[in-house]
Amino acid sequence: MTMSPASGAHPQKTAQDAQAPRLGAHLLPGGGTCFRVWTTTTTDVAVRVNGEPHPMHPQGEGLFELVLPVGAGTRYLFLLDGVPTPDPYALFLPDGVHGEAEVVDLHAYTWQHTNWRGLPLAECVFYELHVGTFTPEGTYRAATEKLPELAALGVTAIELMPLAAFPGGRGWGYDGVAPYAPYAPYGRPEDLMALIDAAHGHGLAVFLDAVYNHFGPDGNYLSAYSPRYFTERFHTPWGAGLDYAEPHMRRLITENARMWLRDYRFDGLRLDATQEMQDDSPVHILRELADEVHALGGTHLLLAEDYRNLPELVTEYHLDGMWVDDFHHEVRVTLTGDRDGYYAAFQGGAAALANVINRGWVYEGQVWPLDEKLHGGPQRGKPADGLGAASFVYFIQNHDQVGNRAVGDRVHHLERVPLALFRGASTLLLTLPMTPLLFQGQEWAASAPFPFFSDHHGELGQLVSEGRRREFSLFEGFAGEVLDPQAETTFQLAKLNWAEREQGEHARTLALYRDLLHLRRKDPVLRHRDRSGLRAGHVGDVLWVRHVTESGERVLLWNVGREAADAQALGLPFSLPTPVLLHSEGREGMRLERGEAVLLGSDA
Structure with missing residues (x-):
């Protein structure tokens, strides 16, 4: 990522930028719906509403607009040169990313817990969950029913894996293509709002994992509207980089963040792989995101997933904290003795654990001993002396570190890791002043794995399966069986078994987590x-x-x-x-x- 200056004036904005016309379909206060498109690929633009096409009027600078006397629930699709083209700004895609969009009233839901103002990061104990596997039903409504269990456990913030609409009937969510449309198989937008509202009623903050570094390969229609959304100046592991210097791409990202926090009332965002958000603008997109999010009022937080160990993400770019892989890796090597892949760069053991706790992370400018491409150069990281404890998000499990294994096995599934060792690591995690994150089911040493799963069709699905076998060739653990991510059975394996949590060693582990979280909250020193x-x-x-x-x-x-x-x-x-x-x-x-x-x- 090009780390452009984090201070100074924002880029010069035109009158059009200042007005920031919202693209897609939006209800008007006096009635009717405004349909708006920006495109550089054609001047023949129409909107098909309830099966009937309506030509749209050019407004200049590639903008097209039309107001029609229709309301919420209306189905529509844009036509570019007569070709049906789904709306990448859709607020809901009930039939999937290749289908018609639905006009949505984001203000129709009646909020119950209007006095909620969020939590400071220092009070957060994160619980990362995947809506589709958190419950047997895999819906927002079913997840809502489990909120009392999470509140009783002692966590204070739930973090939902990505919800932006993605193709197929199952997936992790990191291949989203319609960032404004919550994934339809989980439920309707109002169901998501009800989940967040209920969480606030239980004293739980709610965070969303937001992917602003790339779009998925299936259902991404942005290029059909304009290739200017993307750039060849930068590349990501998933293809061409997003051009954050293009005002429409920049607004797509910043307005999307505002929508989740303002209209859905999320308390914060976890920004996926920020090292891939490469930006050569005068003000980096991360700094602009932080400024706009913190200006919303209340307590709204931004967290980065970023392996580079750069404290300036907090001190200069004004993000609130970072996921710290180094802590996980030292714990993992300690528990398992794993030394393949990137674990070869970590020592494990009591001395190494003491070092990462004292320093915040391991790499603070040392030479990275493995492939430089993985971390951007021969040296990795900078000293973290200026960061407070809360800015370090520590974990011993998360979706990546469990899911990026051949069968998605959790560390406590391994025969060489006794449950006592896992419970000892859990005790360390929850007694440190750093911000802890748990992964769904961790608190009872769940038997369910969390393998990678997807639902891509045709050749893409086959390529995903084949690529999965190649991707982790550095790891000895991938030398044997690799679960097929495209198989329905792989997805079903990941669903938590809630019935087991009060039985045997599961119950014993759950009791420890409850005790630890109680101490973390009430103990005069640990708090x-x-x-x-x-x-x-x-x-x-x-x-x-x-x-x-x-x-x-x-x-x-x-x-x-x-x-x-x-x-x-x-x-x-x-x-x-x-x-x-x-x-x-x-x-x-x-x-x-x-x-x-x-x-x-x-x-x-």
């Missing part, structure tokens, strides 16, 4: 979200994490070795506080078997 009093180190294979505030002291000990350890005989560089506040396996005393963690504390 402080600062790094100034946080230090980590190790004695042999035992990691220690010490957090000292004006309220007292907390010490976490986690035994990542194979031999048992006596916490009192470690020879730590400080005296252990008492009493024991929590043991990850519910044991008495301070003896730590393999994988076990203990939290001790004293108040000031």
Whole structure:
């Protein structure tokens, strides 16, 4: 990504830019619907409404417009040179991305929890979920019924995987092509609003994973309207780059963010792969997004998924935080011993864990030992000393790190990872002041995997299946079986089994998560979200994490070795506080078997 200046005036805007005419179909206050198109490929533009074509009137600069006496629920399709062309600005595509759009009244829903103002990042405990597999039904309505369970667990923010309309009947959502249209198989727009409204009633913020770095290969009609949406100046892993210097592309992105936050009342966005949002404009698109989102009023947050470890995304571009892969990778190597693929760049073990906790992330300018193309150059990262704890989003599972494996197995599915070791890692995650993220079902060590799945048709579907087998050839774990992403059975495997959560080891793990999240919320030291009093180190294979505030002291000990350890005989560089506040396996005393963690504390 070209990191253009993050300060200074915005690009010169024309009168047309200032008015920012909204494209697509929008209801008018006095009645009727305004249909509006921008195209550079033709001057023959019409809109087909309820099967009848209506020529649209040129407005100059490639804009075409027509007002018709129709309302919400009307079906329409644009015609370019007489060719039916779906609307990429559609607010709803009930028949899929290749079909007619529906005129939608985004203000018809009656909101119940109008006093909700959002949560600061320091109060967020994220729960990432995929609507289609979170429940057996795979709908917004079904997800709404589970909100009391999440609130009781102690999470405070749910993060929905992408909802922008994508092709087929199932998928992760990262190949979206109609960013304004919520994916129809999950439900109608008002069902999504009801989910968000109900979440706010339970004290839960709601975030959306937004993909602004590329469009999917199937159903992307933007180029039919104008090739100027894209550029050959930049390339992404998915093809030509988006041209954020083109005012219409820039408005498509910024207005889309405003719609989700303003009209659907999401509390924030997680921006997918921001390293691929390459922009040579005077003001980078990320800075403009941050400025506009933060100007909406209330608390609205922007988080970046970005592997480059660049603190300026927060300090200069004014995003609020970043997903930190380095923490996950060090935990993963510690738990599994994996050293293939990008895991070869991480050491694992107590010393490496202490380092990532102290520094925030691992790579802060060191030479990246693997393929430079993966991280943009020989050096990766910069020091993160200026970032607060809340700006680091830490996780031990997420959709990528589970799904980008041959069979989508979770780390606790591996025979070489005892559940005690997984529960110890969970204890570390939820007692650090950094912002934690859980992946659906993690809290009860779910048996369901999360493999990659899609529903592309014809040759594209075959290419996806073949590409999946090649994509992860660096990983030994992909040498055998690879689930076919196109198979319906692969999708069904990912659906959570909610009945198991109160049984056996699942129930034991769930109880630990509830206890940890209660402590995180109520404990006078753990609820402080600062790094100034946080230090980590190790004695042999035992990691220690010490957090000292004006309220007292907390010490976490986690035994990542194979031999048992006596916490009192470690020879730590400080005296252990008492009493024991929590043991990850519910044991008495301070003896730590393999994988076990203990939290001790004293108040000031």
